[in-house]
Amino acid sequence: MHSRKIIPVILLLAVIALFPVMTRSEYILNIMITFFLYVILSESWNLIGGFAGQISLGHSAFFGIGALVTRLVWLSGIPVIPALFAGGIGAAALACSVGIPCLRMTQAYFPIGTLALAMIAQITIGNIFPLPGSLSSEYVAAYNLSSRYYLAFAVGIFTVLTVYLFARSKKGLALVAIRDDEGAAAAVGVKPFQHKILALLVSSFMAGLGGGIFAYQHVSYFYSAPFELSWAFLPTLTTFIGGLGTISGPIIGSVAFLALSELFVLNLGEIHLLVFGATFVLIVMFLPKGLFSLSVGIRSFLRDWALRLIGRGEAKKL
Amino acid sequence: MGQTLVYGILNGSLYGIIALGIALVFGIMKYLNLAQGTLIILGAYIGLYLSQLGLDPFLSIPVVMVALFLFAAVLFKTCFSRLINFDEEEKIKNSLLISFGLMLFLDNLITVIWTSDERSITPAYSGITFELFGLRIPLIGLAGALLAVILILLLHLFLTRTYFGQSVVAVSQDQEAASLMGVNVSLTFLTSFAISVSIASIPSMLIALQSFSPTVGLHWFNKGIVVVILSGIGNIYGVLPAGLFLGIIEALSVYIFGPSYREVTGLAVFVLILILVPKGLFRRRGAA
Secondary structure (H helix, E strand, O other), X not given: OOHXXXXXHHHHHHHHHOHHHHXXXXXXXXXXXXXXXXXXXXXXXXXXXXXOOOOOOOHHHHHHHHHHHHHHHHHOOOOHHHHHHHHHHHHHHHHHHHHHHHXXXXXXXXXXXXXXXXXXXXXXXXXXXXXXXXXXXXXXXXOOHHHHHHHXXXXXXXXHHHHHHHHHOHHHHHHHHHHHOHHHHHHOOOOHHHHHHHHHHHHHHHHHHHHHHHHHHOOEEEOOHHHXXXXXXXXXXXXXXXXXOOOHHHHHHHHHHHHHHHHOOOOOOOHHHHHHHHHHHHHHHHOOOHHHHHHHHHHHHHHHHHHHHHHHHHHHHO | OHXXXXXXXXXXXXXXXXXXXXXXXXXXXXXXXXXXXXXXXXXXXXXXXXXXXXXXXXXXXXXXXXXXXXXXXXXXHHHHHHHOOOOHHHXXXXXXXXXXXXXXXXXXXXXXXXXXXXXXXXXXXHHOEEEEOOEEEEHHHHHHHHHHHHHHHHHHHHHHHOHHHHHHHHHHHOHHHHHHOOOOHHHHHHHHHHHHHHOOHHHHXXXXXXXXXXXHHHHHHHHHHHHHHHHOOOOOOOHHHHHHHHHHHHHHHHHHHOHHHHHHHHHHHHHHHHHHOOOOOOOOOOOO
């Protein structure tokens, strides 16, 4: 990141951090927590889907396991932050046991294989825990929305920062090299499989943390709710629409998704998904680098145009 | 036990026809159409509309077939035709993504039009069963199994006995060479896609006679893709045995673990096969 970009980003983060002080509206705070959740999920998916190029349709399994483990550990009396980590580790453990065999599938089968795994997880958890889990009265009495807000905010920053640093590290560059040409990368000594495993582990760990936030935020929900496939489709949509393999892409996509779903929240059916499905198709067809590339493209077009204007002016002066 | 197997076999033939549409597109065009299940459900809703007008479900199959054929042709022209000249891996990946978006779009469009209520078509004969060797066999399930066999025979005749079918086989073997020999590749693609979607009209009707709602498309696609992988990619003759295999496995798992793990068993078999035998169980040498 350029140093001149750091100041606006810090200012923006400071404003976001002051939200719970500025407003007491539960609606706004809950929306913001959902936004952090979307960013965590999308950005973690971006690591495996965008940077490693493995389109996973099974991210909901990691998210769900994170939620499940965090909830159970937290309700057993352990403070929430260790519980959150337990959730992340649970998700990474799931990735170890079932995700790694999936990485052996060739590119076309990886999405379908992970989708199948997500469905298995959803049905199995729904069978094991058929009833919704609710907080006991002492937990409800201690419920404090701004602590949820700050925890989600912190995990959000952690996730974005991790993906940012990972993408710029040597491992991240190797990952992009593998995505762009696996054979060439292997020929110069980059080990494709090991790097993909690393990306999957980091990605699933962060998705598990996101699941933990979900478990911490909600008072009562069916244990299978965070396993629903929509949690796997969401990061795919937001990341593709925002910009695959970029840091700001998933954030842009999350904002767009949230704004649209709030706009259509009272309508019959899920119109925001209808719009997003159509947008997704158009993006894959015409703008494979996402909306982010559109903004970059417009900016460079404007710059060229401005330079040409200036250049012409100077030529006239001479 | 015997009764369970009967249901397994009848369900399996339904899985086989669903898989046929997916296998055809996948084998010939190297397109992976995630929206096939949703298109089946779309067909079911068209069938529901026709049955409300008083048309018998089995008689409405040809109408639904034509409707899906035309819809698929438009869909191909607008969304998929630009992938024709991509290389194989890019084709699979992009078609998967496009059809994923389409699936979400169509699922929600169907919800908006027909609401998310669960529906079914129940003609007077829907409960009829008859006895054979002491086993009860439902009439509709048997009709579905017969349709599956007839469909595969027809498709076989189409691919081997007609000029157009031969050009389809040629394109599936070597797209570039076929194009050099004067085969109109884009027309072949368009027609193959439309045919494989119109095949969905039969599972549409069979599912409509059970029960359906807007979002179950992905569930049926999954049955189909499991069978496609079991049978070996692009092997259209393997889909019926592979479908029966899946149906029987599911029936056995209901017998052993109870009905709530039926889905899980099928999917677990699928994941195991993807990992262990990626080329499929019923692979035949030289099959289209």
